[in-house]
Amino acid sequence: MGKKKAVALKYDRAAGSSPKVTAKGSGIVAQKIIDIAEQHDVPVKKDPDLVEVLAGLDINQEIPQEIYVAVAELLAFVYSINKNRPKP
Secondary structure (H helix, E strand, C coil), X not given: CCCCEEEEEECCHHHXXXXXXXXXXXXXXXXXXXXXXXXXXXXXXXXXXXXXHHHCCCCCCECCHHHHHHXXXXXXXXXXXXXXXXXX
16 A cells, blocks of 8 residues: 545635645645644545545645536535534
């Protein structure tokens, strides 16, 4: 099994652009990305195939059209979690 990898995305619906890669890394850096996400209640989804594709993108690069469906499924997962969370 290879090193753990992680990729963080940012999506601003109001801006009308595609999601962008905001952080990526493997090993210790991947764990730090996951830890920071969890500390800030950002949902984390394990999807090794999608991470492989996203890890090939540059920081601040919009996701390519070829993976819109996979990322849309990821965003649906995040929205469903956020919808069920109690409001502060």
